[in-house]
Amino acid sequence: MRAQSFIRLLVLLAVLGSIVPCAVPAQAQTIKIGHEVALTGPNATWGQSEANAVKMAVDKINAQGGVLGRKLEIVAYDNRADRLEAVNVAKRLVEQDKVVAIIGPAQSGVTNAIREVNNSAKVPVIATTATNPKVTVNDNGSVVPYTFRVCFIDPFQGTVAAQFAAKDLKAKTAAILYDVGDEYSQFLGKYFVEAFEKTGGKITGNEAFRSGELDFRAQLGKIKFGNPDVIFIPTMQKEAALAAKQARDLGIKAKLLGGDGWGSPDLFDLAGPAIEGSYFVNIAALEDPAIQDFIKEYRAKYNQDPVLPNPVLAYDAVLWLADAIKRAGGTDGEKLKAAMEQTKNLQVLTGKLTIDPKTHNPLNKPAVIQETKGGKFAFVKVFVTTD
């Protein structure tokens, strides 16, 4: 009896043993990539579209044979764009699913929240639309080791606007009107002034107002005195609309420029004809010729338009990650991080991707210029800055 049960046990072990070694190589063949994404909550519209795009990118890479002969596998969890939930998701991805890298989150605050988790596990994170400069760079100027981003930082829009004004609008003089109570506005303004002066242009007016103010005519009156070719107004659509109306009331003919804060459809209700013929910088546009194939594919697969800008950036993040794994020759965290930092002129959806190792931000990231025309946002061009 005892011998019999012993044999049974041996048989059982043998059976189990034969299963386990079989399962291990099958698992090792996929490379797991985490996806931190808001699938529910107020950001779900973008989050779901982002998840769709990530899936498209991974399917495409897998159809071409994967990376280093292994298929990619996406593990996506909903973080509701909530900081606490995002930390839970990050821990689960890192500890249980053992992902090699994480794509997302889309929000700056959420990306900051998971920083400790992915840094200590040496798992790189590629934030999709976290545009706050402090996401990848600490207050003391050092780079956050394992946090990257695929989008440009907010202030970069000031550089884009300045170079666009100088090159395309042939502006020689410019003025700015910004909100001193708002970091976004302040930094866009600062970058604009620096970049515009670098092109040889002259800043004829540098005026500011306090958040919550409604009347800018005193400042605009002063700007008018300098007779600038363009006025850069890096604010949300509310202040942009008021400033545009008041500028035209004062008889200012200068072209108006702004950042992505303008990109809200009620801009036209609020500003009326005063905003016509103005330009602003945006992250992505459906009309961008470079992404037409992507949009076609997306429509065919999901029967709707992608909700920009998240899907395009997440798609780029997958391409970037696949390339970095290839160059690192594996999925070791430190090697992967080094490979990601050395990314140069990689062809992605939105153009060429080069990463600045000092900041983990893309360099000269292509930006979209849109025009306010006939009560609509019209695509003008994709603008690539120069150093």
Next chain:
Amino acid sequence: MVLQTIITGLSIGSIYALMAVGYSLVFSVLNFSNFAHGAIITLGAYVAWAIMVHFFRVPFVPALVLSIAGAGVLAFLNERIAYRTLRQRHAPSLYLMISAMGVAIALQNILYATIGAKLYALPAVFSQDIFEVGGATISKMDLFAFTFSVFVIGLLHAGLTHTKVGTAIRAASHDMEMVSVLGINLDVLVAVLFLIAGGLGGMAGVFMGIKYMVYPSMGWITNKAYIGAVIGGLGSLPGAVVGGLLLGLLEAGVSVTTIGSVHLSTYRDVFSFGILAILLIVRPTGLFGRVFEEKL
């Protein structure tokens, strides 16, 4: 440049003045600061939005009249519901002020909860809105708002000095109890007072909505109007007008001044509220205020 700043200052100041008059009227009789006035102004602007944009396409003049009436009625209801009982119980004026703050916060949040935080614009009144005088541009809407405000405040002044109700209001501002002993119905008097103050607020709200835009927290600007009223001397009608205009001019001046590379516009609110603090120390009654003796 200087002329333009003065014109800008006057146009902002006239709206401050219109709002400040509402504060001063109520203060002169009831001796408390009606901080719900800002919410009434906001609601006046929303009445105009509802009838000019949202539900109907009422032209400007009838819409202005309807908004003035609407805001007047709302101010009347505000008094009826929130202040009257306190008043009849002879509660200290501090209680009335606290109640007013509560009403202001409640009304603003009702707007957030029902209509939402979206921004709305009111249609422009004049298609070609500007004309030039000596290198400075003047907006027709501003000129209209300025003239109309002056006219209405003048009318109010005439009403207060030449009609029976006006005389009663002035008498009540000296001594409420005596007036009621003399056989004047105080409730009616206060109701008239709030109708007028609310109506003026509604007017200011419509002008603001057209000049700027309509949104739930737009009543915030009445803080400035309140400073104007205090500068002029709370309770004094000419004081409110002069205080409002002065504050508008001062702010426009500060907004365009730079010392070195520092924009004073950054410090605009420091100036406005700083002047309030200094004035309260140096001359607590304001420029035109009366010295009150303790009422027995």
